Amino acid sequence: MSIVIDKSKCIGCKRCRNVCPGSLIKTDENGKAYIKYPKDCWGCTSCIKECPAYAISFFLGSDIGGMGSKVHTEKNGDILSWLIEKPHGEVIKIDINQKESNKY
Ligand code: SF4
Ligand code: SF4
Incomplete structure (x- = not known):
């Protein structure tokens, strides 16, 4: 189970580094984040x-049925979208209204 960080998208804001509860993320000499x-x-x-640059994805391994898919989130107002990218290119999008997330 792990994330992957696309350094080409990283803008060096360090938010990921600050929020990781295990202090697993560091920044390199160019200020780009990586998981140590x-x-x-x-x-x-x-x-x-x-991540404001959508540079971080999470691997959905075969042990949880992901078969190599990756997921990342994008935010638009109250809507948090989960985008699952399958290995063959298909993208599945699940939108969650964060204002309503405490209903369930
Ligand atoms: S913040 Fe990111 S790197 Fe740290 S434990 Fe959570 S998913 Fe893993
Ligand atoms: S990966 Fe995202 S959250 Fe982390 S430093 Fe880069 S832009 Fe900021």
Whole structure:
């Protein structure tokens, strides 16, 4: 279970580094984020939801039925979208209205 960070998208804001409860994310000499201890990531998704550049994805491994898919989030107002990218290119989008997320 781990995330992957696309350095080409990273703008060096350090939000992911600050929010990771395990201090697993560091920044390199160019200010770009990377995960130093990927095996220790337990998939809380905090860094993914915090990244304003959508540079962080989470691997959905075969053990949870993901078969190599990746997921990242994008935010538009109260709507948090979860985008699942399948290995063959298909993208599934699930929108959650955060204002209503406490209803359930
Ligand atoms: S998913 Fe959670 S534990 Fe894993 S790197 Fe991101 S913030 Fe840290
Ligand atoms: S939150 Fe995103 S843009 Fe900011 S440092 Fe982390 S990966 Fe880079």
